[in-house]
Amino acid sequence: MAGIWRVYTPTNIQWAATALNPDELDFIESEINKSKTKRTSGPWEPWIKAPFDFPLPIGAKYGARFTPSGSMRNALYGGFEAVTAVFETTWHFLRFRKASSPALHCRREMRRIFTVGFHETAAIDIRTLPSAEMDRILDPFDYSASQAFAWAHSTAPSIIAPSVRHESGICAAVFDIAKLETKVSYMRELSYALTEDKEAVSVRADIEDITGVCVPTQNGRMHLRMS
Known part of the structure; x- marks a missing residue:
């Protein structure tokens, strides 16, 4: 069994940003979740259930690398290391925040990062594919090949990929x-916030190796500049 790290976005960012402490945030989350339609039953904690309760089919605006628009399967995405989860989510945060209202550009948003045990049984591992096919699936800007792969493997319980x-x-x-x-x-x-020049993401955390500034590169990767 492996452990995967996930960065979780609280349901209501404005409330979360003003929460006085983690206990208050837990209370806010529980109250909000009471009003949401639940599709995922079972003993999993709400942080784990959250991505599985997104509306289905997946809308045109919400498709991701292995969850294409129109799919009836949600997914929990995570990284095998904390820094991987942070790099993946700061890249998207930077892209969406830069496209948002200027009033939001400088606002810092709270996140939570957690790890959960993951059973890899029957997972499809992209690393076993021919390099040319793997490169198409892992294109940093074009999801068409990865989404086609997901459609072709629509019964796989999970996909592992670089x-x-x-x-x-x-x-x-x-x-x-x-x-x-x-x-x-x-x-x-x-927490995440755009840097003053709006070209990178400032990360504050009590985990030393993910605290700093996440800076994008031309090939779609991120690197961490320590504070």
């Missing part, structure tokens, strides 16, 4: 929640 944003990282897309342990084994607070 991280596109972290040069030495490994990621997993888990479609079957039964492949995950029911409780997180580690959770910490962190």
Whole structure:
């Protein structure tokens, strides 16, 4: 059994940003979740269930590398290292925040990072494919090949692949929640904000090796400049 790291975005960013402490944030999350339609039953903690409760089919705006628009399968995405999960999520944060209202550019947003046990049984591992096919699936800017691969393997419980944003990282897309342990084994607070020049992401966390500035490269990767 492996452990995968996931960066979790609280349901209501404005409330989360003003939470006085983790206990208050937990209370806010539980109250919000009471009003949401639940599709995922079972003993998993809400942080683990959250991505599996997104509306289906997946909308045109919400397709991801292995969860194409129109799919009836959600996935929990994570990295095998904390820094991998941070690199993957800061790349998307930077892209979306730069495209948002200027009023939001300087606002710092709270996140949580946790690790959960992952059973790799029956996973499809992209690393076993011919290099040319793997390169198409891992294109840093074009998801068409990876989404076609996901459609072709629509019964796979999970897909393991090299991280596109972290040069030495490994990621997993888990479609079957039964492949995950029911409780997180580690959770910490962190936050993201655009840098003053709006070209990178400032990360604050109480985990030393992910605290600093995540800077994008031309090939779609991220690297960390320590604070």
